[in-house]
Amino acid sequence: xxxxxxxxxxxxxxxxxxxxxxxxxxxxxxxxxxxxxxxxxxxxxxxxxxxxxxxxxxxxxxxxxxxxxxxxxxxxxxxxxxxxxxxxxxxxxxxxxxxxxxxxxxxxxxxxxxxxxxxxxxxxxxxxxxxxxxxxxxxxxxxxxxxxxxxxxxxxxxxxxxxxxxxxxxxxxxxxxxxxxxxxxxxxxxxxxxxxxxxxxxxxxxxxxxxxxxxxxxxxxxxxxxxxxxxxxxxxxxxxxxxxxxxxxxxxxxxxxxxxxxxxxxxxxxxxxxxxxxxxxxxxxxxxxxxxxxxxxxxxxxxxxxxxxxxxxxxxxxxxxxxxxxxxxxxxxxxxxxxxxxxxxxxxxxxxxxxxxxxxxxxxxxxxxxxxxxxxxxxxxxxxxxxxxxxxxxxxxxxxxxxxxxxxx
Amino acid sequence: xxxxxxxxxxxxxxxxxxxxxxxxxxxxxxxxxxxxxxxxxxxxxxxxxxxxxxxxxxxxxxxxxxxxxxxxxxxxxxxxxxxxxxxxxxxxxxxxxxxxxxxxxxxxxxxxxxxxxxxxxxxxxxxxxxxxxxxxxxxxxxxxxxxxxxxxxxxxxxxxxxxxxxxxxxxxxxxxxxxxxxxxxxxxxxxxxxxxxxxxxxxxxxxxxxxxxxxxxxxxxxxxxxxxxxxxxxxxxxxxxxxxxxxxxxxxxxxxxxxxxxxxxxxxxxxxxxxxxxxxxxxxxxxxxxxxxxxxxxxxxxxxxxxxxxxxxxxxxxxxxxxxxxxxxxxxxxxxxxxxxxxxxxxxxxxxxxxxxxxxxxxxxxxxxxxxxxxxxxxxxxxxxxxxxxxxxxxxxxxxxxxxxxxxxxxxxxxxxxxxxxxxxxxxxxxxxxxxxxxxxxxxxxxxxxxxxxxxxxxxxxxxxxxxxxxxxxxxxxxxxxxxxxxxxxxxxxxxxxxxxxx
Numbered sequence: 001x002x003x004x005x006x007x008x009x010x011x012x013x014x015x016x017x018x019x020x021x022x023x024x025x026x027x028x029x030x031x032x033x034x035x036x037x038x039x040x041x042x043x044x045x046x047x048x049x050x051x052x053x054x055x056x057x058x059x060x061x062x063x064x065x066x067x068x069x070x071x072x073x074x075x076x077x078x079x080x081x082x083x084x085x086x087x088x089x090x091x092x093x094x095x096x097x098x099x100x101x102x103x104x105x106x107x108x109x110x111x112x113x114x115x116x117x118x119x120x121x122x123x124x125x126x127x128x129x130x131x132x133x134x135x136x137x138x139x140x141x142x143x144x145x146x147x148x149x150x151x152x153x154x155x156x157x158x159x160x161x162x163x164x165x166x167x168x169x170x171x172x173x174x175x176x177x178x179x180x181x182x183x184x185x186x187x188x189x190x191x192x193x194x195x196x197x198x199x200x201x202x203x204x205x206x207x208x209x210x211x212x213x214x215x216x217x218x219x220x221x222x223x224x225x226x227x228x229x230x231x232x233x234x235x236x237x238x239x240x241x242x243x244x245x246x247x248x249x250x251x252x253x254x255x256x257x258x259x260x261x262x263x264x265x266x267x268x269x270x271x272x273x274x275x276x277x278x279x280x281x282x283x284x285x286x287x288x289x290x291x292x293x294x295x296x297x298x299x300x301x302x303x304x305x306x307x308x309x310x311x312x313x314x315x316x317x318x319x320x321x322x323x324x325x326x327x328x329x330x331x332x333x334x335x336x337x338x339x340x341x342x343x344x345x346x347x348x349x350x351x352x353x354x355x356x357x358x359x360x361x362x363x364x365x366x367x368x369x370x371x372x373x374x375x376x377x378x379x380x381x382x383x384x385x386x387x388x389x390x391x392x393x394x395x396x397x398x399x400x401x402x403x404x405x406x407x408x409x
Numbered sequence: 410x411x412x413x414x415x416x417x418x419x420x421x422x423x424x425x426x427x428x429x430x431x432x433x434x435x436x437x438x439x440x441x442x443x444x445x446x447x448x449x450x451x452x453x454x455x456x457x458x459x460x461x462x463x464x465x466x467x468x469x470x471x472x473x474x475x476x477x478x479x480x481x482x483x484x485x486x487x488x489x490x491x492x493x494x495x496x497x498x499x500x501x502x503x504x505x506x507x508x509x510x511x512x513x514x515x516x517x518x519x520x521x522x523x524x525x526x527x528x529x530x531x532x533x534x535x536x537x538x539x540x541x542x543x544x545x546x547x548x549x550x551x552x553x554x555x556x557x558x559x560x561x562x563x564x565x566x567x568x569x570x571x572x573x574x575x576x577x578x579x580x581x582x583x584x585x586x587x588x589x590x591x592x593x594x595x596x597x598x599x600x601x602x603x604x605x606x607x608x609x610x611x612x613x614x615x616x617x618x619x620x621x622x623x624x625x626x627x628x629x630x631x632x633x634x635x636x637x638x639x640x641x642x643x644x645x646x647x648x649x650x651x652x653x654x655x656x657x658x659x660x661x662x663x664x665x666x667x668x669x670x671x672x673x674x675x676x677x678x679x680x681x682x683x684x685x686x687x688x689x690x691x692x693x694x695x696x697x698x699x700x701x702x703x704x705x706x707x708x709x710x711x712x713x714x715x716x717x718x719x720x721x722x723x724x725x726x727x728x729x730x731x732x733x734x735x736x737x738x739x740x741x742x743x744x745x746x747x748x749x750x751x752x753x754x755x756x757x758x759x760x761x762x763x764x765x766x767x768x769x770x771x772x773x774x775x776x777x778x779x780x781x782x783x784x785x786x787x788x789x790x791x792x793x794x795x796x797x798x799x800x801x802x803x804x805x806x807x808x809x810x811x812x813x814x815x816x817x818x819x820x821x822x823x824x825x826x827x828x829x830x831x832x833x834x835x836x837x838x839x840x841x842x843x844x845x846x847x848x849x850x851x852x853x854x855x856x857x858x859x860x861x862x863x864x865x866x867x868x869x870x871x872x873x874x875x876x877x878x879x880x881x882x883x884x885x886x887x888x889x890x891x892x893x894x895x896x897x898x899x900x901x902x903x904x905x906x907x908x909x910x911x912x
Contacts, residue, residue: 014841018452020497020564023517024539042438043470043518044417044446045497051449057840058448063462069417069443 001066001132005124005222006056012116013056022049022083022118034086036340036358037077037347046073049083049118056121066134074126075137076354079119079218079345081308085336087116119345126220126346136220137350144221147228151210153181162209164188166195173206176241176269178255180248181211182379190247190379193406194274198245200409201286206239208232212246214254219346229262241269245277247402249303249378250344253310273306274402275315275377282322290408291324298404299329299371301362301385302338303378304345316377316401323408329369331362339365343384359388366396373397375404417443425467427489427512434479439470439518450494450513456779456838456853457502457872459846465492465513472518474594474602474640481638482600484512484901491598491901493634495537495569500780501871503573503633505905514638516568522546523641529616531591533643536568540577543567543644552646555583560824568639573870574631576785581672581825582679585868586644587630588827591618594641595629598897603637605629615643628892633870635906636896650709651716654740655723657732658700665702666792666823668730672706673788673825675726677719681706683823695735704732705740781873782834782856784865791823791830797863798832798856805852812848813839816856832865875908 006013022034023045033039038047045051055073058064130136146155154161161184177198183190198205210232216225236244246252256271272280281287300320306312313335320328333339342348342358363385366374374385374396386398418424418441425442432440441447447464471477484491490511492504516537523533525547532552534543540558547554557578559565565575570586571593583589592606592615605626607617618626629636659665665683672678685702686695695703708723710716724734786794802816809816815837824831834856838849853873861867861877879886886908893900893909905911 010841014839018454018458018498020454023497024542024564042417042441043515044441044449044468045515046417046441046443046446046449048449050452050497051446054449054452055445058445058451058462064444064448067420067444069419069441070445072417073443073445 001128003059003125003128005127005131006060006121009056009117009121009124010060012118012121013053013060016050016053016116016118018050018054020048020050021086034082036080036082036342036361037354040342040354040357040361041076047076049087049116052077052118052122053116056125059125066129066132068135071129071134071136074122074129075140075219075346075350077119077122077345078304078340078342078347078355078358079122080304080340081117081119082304082337082340084115084117084119085308087118123218123220126218127222128220130220131222139349140219140221140346143215143219143349144224147211147213147216148224152184153211153215154185156185158209161185162191162207164192165207165209169206170204171206172238172240173204174240174242175203175205176236176239176244177205177207178212178244178246178248178251179207179209180246180251180379181215182383183247184209187379187382187400189403190382190400193400193402194245194247196406196409197274197278197281197287197402201281205245208236208239208241208244210235212248212251212254213258214250215346215349217254217258218250218344219349225258226262229259233259233263233267237268243270243272245272245274247274247377247379247400249273249306249310250380252312253305256310273310273312273315273377275306275312275319278319278402278405279315282319287405287409288322289324290319290322290405292326292408295325295327296373297327297329297369297371298373298375298399299331299366299369300334301331301341301366301374301376301381302335303376303381304338304340306377307338308336312377316375319401319405320375323404326404326408329371331365331369333365341381341384341388343378343380348380348384355384356387356391359384360392363388363392363394363396367394371396373399375399375401377401417441417446419443427483427487428467430483431467431469431480431512434483435469435471435476439472440467442467447513450497450515452497453502453504454498454500454779455502455871456781456836456846456849457504459840460850463508465508465511468513468515470515470518474519474596477514477596477638477640478600478602480512480514481596481598481901485599485899488899489901490904491638492903493568493572493638495572496539496565498565499569499573499869499871500783501573501867501869501873502781503870503872503903503906505635505903505907505909506911507904511903516566516638516640519568519640524615525550525552525646526614526616527552529591529614530646531615531643532646533592533615533641534567536571536639536642537566538568539564539566540570547646548649551649553649554589555579555645555647556586556589558586567642567644571630571642572632572634572639574868576824576826576831576868579680580831581681581827582676584827587627589644590626590630590642591616591645592641592643593626593629593639595637595639597637598899598902602640631870633906634903635893635909636902638902648711650711651713652707652709653716653720654705654707654737655720656703656705656735656737656739657724657727658695658698658703658735659730659732660699660701661731662701663792664730665704665732666795668727668732669704669791669823669825669830670788671726671730672704672723673828673830675722677708677722678706678825679709681825695739700733703735703739707740779836780834781836781853781871782860782867783869784832784857784860784867784874785826785829786832786863786865788825788828788830790864791832794830794832794860794863794865795823797859798834801856801859808848809852812845813842814845814849814852816849816852832860870907872908879908 213228342355519535519537839845
């Protein structure tokens with residue numbers, strides 16, 4: 001079998017130095033486990049970045065074949081990137097510090113030069129497996145069919161999806177709110193809160209009600225993903241978009257990182273996460289000061305796609321800390337070292353029980369901070385952590401950042 | 410943490426005959442005979458895995474000594490080879506010839522601190538714990554280890570380290586990991602559980618190794634998994650000490666090694682590393698100032714006055730040999746980069762060094778680094794030995810460039826180990842290119858041969874050394890074979906390991 005997508009990752013696959021820090025290595029937070037999937041399964045090396053790269057090398061060398069077990073392993077990954085963050089300890093912070101040292105400065109070392117991005121390898125392998133017609137986990141193809149047919153992952157019409165959408169939005173606007181599928185259907189409160197914030201800031205905006213293609217990229221359905229992106233870009237350009245704001249970490253990463261690759265050029269519009277936009281509003285005095293009637297202690301869960309994959313760490317924290325009546329406490333594992341909730345990377349689709357099990361650990365960690373609510377900035381995290389709260393009967397509330405802000409306006 | 414039953418098994422017609430029996434011992438989710446899982450265990454941190462890639466027949470992840478015991482009973486009864494895999498970072502190729510039909514024991518579920526005994530000044534940990542975990546567990550209780558674990562990386566495990574005889578942080582004073590071990594728990598090939606040293610007396614604490622009779626712990630350490638499975642390791646602990654770092658620059662390399670010798674001889678230095686100007690651990694501005702290299706060092710003691718006195722003694726000796734005291738931050742950066750002492754600081758590691766050290770990059774710039782032939786020499790021979798190794802390095806410069814191989818016997822860190830000097834080697838190669846692999850393999854073989862001919866000695870057990878050591882010493886080898894036959898009559902433990910017969 002040919003592996004056209006995996007071959008594009010050949011550099012990374014063969015650059016893995018096989019030293020096992022992606023399995024357990026003491027991290028800056030004093031803990032030593034790296035992979036949530038490994039720790040909540042049988043824990044075989046196959047689930048670590050080192051093992052995944054070993055499997056990829058064996059496939060490229062023709063030493064092993066694809067079978068159901070291999071496919072299961074490939075799709076059992078949250079693509080959280082914690083392995084990348086700790087790969088031979090090439091953390092961006094360490095790189096930044098070390099690149100200034102006299103020895104390394106002349107070499108102009110960058111984080112990008114040395115990192116083995118195993119989630120990219122996994123995504124490439126998923127694409128090759130999917131394209132070759134192998135049987136993939138149930139749900140993967142269904143999501144694709146739904147996006148193809150209805151433009152969203154829920155197989156429902158746009159009017160059913162976005163029934164909370166304000167009636168009076170213009171057809172064209174410079175600012176476009178891109179709620180994505182989950183905020184569109186499962187969590188209207190996220191969409192409604194965002195609309196409230198945008199209106200409060202005096203924005204003239206419109207909305208875009210179509211999937212960004214992220215579920216397709218992460219599950220290997222690249223052909224359809226390309227179609228979706230091309231269509232979305234064309235429509236957004238028709239709308240006259242100059243700036244897009246997303247409340248979904250997955251949409252944010254996909255639009256800002258995947259879309260330009262697909263269309264082969266920079267986007268004509270700027271992409272911002274809600275956190276970044278809200279911080280701008282606060283700085284410009286367009287909203288705020290923010291305050292809550294009843295005091296609350298919250299902890300912030302970094303969504304992988306916003307944090308590790310997009311380096312948006314400070315904005316949500318800064319916003320939360322600016323709200324009068326809100327006390328912010330950190331979980332031990334935060335920012336680059338945040339423990340994934342298990343809700344991303346297609347894991348919730350392929351292995352929903354495993355995803356919830358991983359989130360239970362995160363809920364427990366949040367409880368240990370004494371917070372009464374977990375705040376995040378991604379509906380996928382909200383979905384998965386909320387499921388874990390339900391399973392554990394935890395007293396914690398799960399709220400999205402925009403909900404917190406809307407309440408504090 | 411709870412584990413979900415995510416089960417990865419081979420198709421029915423390809424299932425391993427022992428898979429159900431093993432699942433009955435450790436649980437279904439901790440056994441896999443799936444091809445991808447088996448191949449994910451292929452790569453240790455050794456070029457051998459690129460030269461002769463062989464996956465195990467089935468992988469098992471035990472949690473307790475008792476489970477290991479049951480697995481070995483089963484293996485012994487069915488004459489199935491067993492290969493013990495710990496951190497998966499073995500750099501010198503300890504596996505024997507029967508991997509393809511072996512049960513691979515993945516020890517990394519066995520990570521508990523069993524006991525920290527302040528009366529006996531020891532700590533006991535399950536063998537699958539990483540060195541870093543062991544250090545953390547001990548240090549958060551107000552103590553520290555003497556020998557703190559491998560230089561090669563703290564992802565390696567305590568059991569793996571003592572099984573292949575690692576040196577590491579603190580070796581200048583505390584020696585190899587084995588030197589600090591007081592007791593072991595070992596599962597024998599027939600499933601019996603052996604407690605060594607003072608634990609022969611069930612009323613005794615784990616505190617003493619050389620008692621009762623011959624040193625049985627010593628037989629299992631450095632045995633490369635050929636005689637049994639080490640499941641618990643007890644090591645000495647010490648009160649947490651104050652530390653001070655220093656760097657001495659030398660414009661004459663030979664004089665640096667005289668200082669190196671005196672420091673080792675006097676026993677004042679806890680850890681030290683010579684890095685010549687060509688080393689990635691060096692600094693351009695030092696080279697510009699004419700330094701041939703520098704020794705970074707660390708000294709520690711519980712008592713501030715003693716610490717200062719040791720420090721002064723080291724500095725005095727260094728100056729007598731023409732050393733110049735440099736900014737201590739050079740040493741701090743060294744110890745940060747070696748991931749040591751302060752423990753939790755993210756740093757660049759040896760993998761990066763490999764990439765920095767590469768020759769002209771290939772089109773794709775792929776490079777992997779390993780340390781397959783690091784070895785020991787008597788500390789007083791270190792300088793002369795190094796010159797021989799560099800001669801070999803120089804001989805192959807053209808070919809190294811051609812095949813994108815970097816081989817740097819003179820450019821690594823010359824570490825101190827009690828009365829020995831650690832002769833370093835980093836070998837970088839392109840693991841995607843068979844020609845690069847083949848040439849690196851050849852160079853490593855030549856290096857090991859020359860090292861032994863020149864009076865060096867391997868410490869980490871690996872197959873590059875066997876032809877020049879065990880295979881050339883008939884009396885030693887015969888005795889080993891007899892011990893192996895006595896302990897493991899069915900030869901199930903890593904058959905072929907240590908260069909012993911595989912059948």
